[in-house]
Amino acid sequence: MRAVSAKRARENRIRARLRAGLIEANGPLICARCERLADDLHEPGKRSQGADPTDPEQVIPLCRACHDHIHTHVAESVAAGWLKSRKVIS
Numbered sequence: 001m002r003a004v005s006a007k008r009a010r011e012n013r014i015r016a017r018l019r020a021g022l023i024e025a026n027g028p029l030i031c032a033r034c035e036r037l038a039d040d041l042h043e044p045g046k047r048s049q050g051a052d053p054t055d056p057e058q059v060i061p062l063c064r065a066c067h068d069h070i071h072t073h074v075a076e077s078v079a080a081g082w083l084k085s086r087k088v089i090s
Contacts (some may be wrong), residue, residue: 011053011054014054015041015053015054018041018054018056018059019041021056022041022056022061029041029061030061031061031062031063031066032060032061032062033062033063033066033069033070033082034063034065034066036063036065036066037063038061038062038063039062039063039064039067040061040062040063040064040067041053041059041060041061041062042059042060042061042062042067042070042082043058043059043060044058044060044081044082044083044084045058045084046084049084051084060082070082070083071083
């Protein structure tokens with residue numbers, strides 16, 4: 001059994017190129033939350049809701065600690081805009 005699906009492997013290759021392109025264009029990626037060096041590209045939207053993790057306009061550089069914090073403290077992160085709510089507000 002593969003560790004990741006062929007679709008996810010393709011997406012990971014695209015994201016690696018995206019990250020390299022962002023670094024080439026802007027220099028080292030800085031965490032948007034704490035200003036340390038970023039380790040991850042975070043997508044605030046859910047893939048199941050149409051977010052595209054390979055779109056540079058839909059990713060935010062974050063350090064691992066901030067990325068973990070955002071996904072651990074969901075309500076706080078939604079309120080702060082780091083995550084998009086699953087609830088549809090009409």
